[in-house]
Amino acid sequence: xxxxxxxxxxLVKRTGEKVFLECVQDMDHxxxxxxxxxxxxGLRLIYFSYDVKMKEKGDIPEGYSVSREKKERFSLxxxxxxxxxxxxxxxxxxxxxxxxEQFFGPGTRLTVL
Amino acid sequence: DQQVKQNSxxxxxxxxxxxxxxxxxxxxxxxxxxxxxxxxxxxxxxxISISSIKDKNEDGRFTVFLNKSAKHLSLHIVPSQxxxxxxxxxxxxxxxxxxxxxxxGTRLTxxx
Numbered sequence: 001x002x003x004x005x006x007x008x009x010x011l012v013k014r015t016g017e018k019v020f021l022e023c024v025q026d027m028d029h030x031x032x033x034x035x036x037x038x039x040x041x042g043l044r045l046i047y048f049s050y051d052v053k054m055k056e057k058g059d060i061p062e063g064y065s066v067s068r069e070k071k072e073r074f075s076l077x078x079x080x081x082x083x084x085x086x087x088x089x090x091x092x093x094x095x096x097x098x099x100x101e102q103f104f105g106p107g108t109r110l111t112v113l
Numbered sequence: 114d115q116q117v118k119q120n121s122x123x124x125x126x127x128x129x130x131x132x133x134x135x136x137x138x139x140x141x142x143x144x145x146x147x148x149x150x151x152x153x154x155x156x157x158x159x160x161i162s163i164s165s166i167k168d169k170n171e172d173g174r175f176t177v178f179l180n181k182s183a184k185h186l187s188l189h190i191v192p193s194q195x196x197x198x199x200x201x202x203x204x205x206x207x208x209x210x211x212x213x214x215x216x217x218g219t220r221l222t223x224x225x
Contacts, residue, residue: 004156009154031211033211035215040122040217041217042119042202042215042216042217042218043157043202043204043215044215045212045213048211048212050211058212090156090157092156094211096211098145098209099145099162099164099209101147101159101162102159102213103159104149104156104157104158105156106154106155106156107154107155107156109154
């Protein structure tokens with residue numbers, strides 16, 4: 001079974017803080033993704049990485065950066081957290097084959113006060 | 114611009130009956146479609162997929178239908194069970210692209 005784990009289930013941070021969200025997958029997947037889920041907006045892609053040290057912007061990258069130094073780990077960084085970044089953050093991974101589905105972690109509910 | 118749309122935010126269905134969830138898309142380049150199911154406080158889990166070379170794919174109680182001319186897909190769940198109560202997302206990709214474009218989700222409630 002593919003396992004995608006996220007470092008925290010719930011996080012509360014203050015405006016202006018630097019926030020790190022960590023994601024680890026154990027299936028040697030090449031591709032990894034960060035999404036945020038908001039009511040009425042579905043899942044929106046923030047960044048993805050198609051391999052180690054490779055990254056590409058998704059649909060809503062503003063205010064975020066990412067790091068992928070090892071294949072199994074993909075980090076999302078909020079350089080200076082703002083209240084509009086309060087959301088559910090979901091990490092996913094995928095083997096780099098056509099049609100292959102993405103496997104999701106349990107999510108991190110981030111609240112920025 | 115929402116390229117994948119789920120126009121029904123919620124749906125209630127009696128246990129044992131058929132649940133039909135709908136999804137429309139605007140990008141004619143999309144050639145691979147997926148359905149995910151999400152329980153509260155959990156990540157989405159993959160349910161079923163379909164390639165644009167097919168018009169139907171079945172897996173147990175779940176069937177996905179694709180109408181390319183109408184740019185429409187639907188997920189049928191027969192018979193519906195209480196454990197099917199969840200939010201369902203459709204998603205699409207094209208050209209073997211890693212990226213998925215998700216719809217906004219439909220909350221399905223199965224009434225016992």
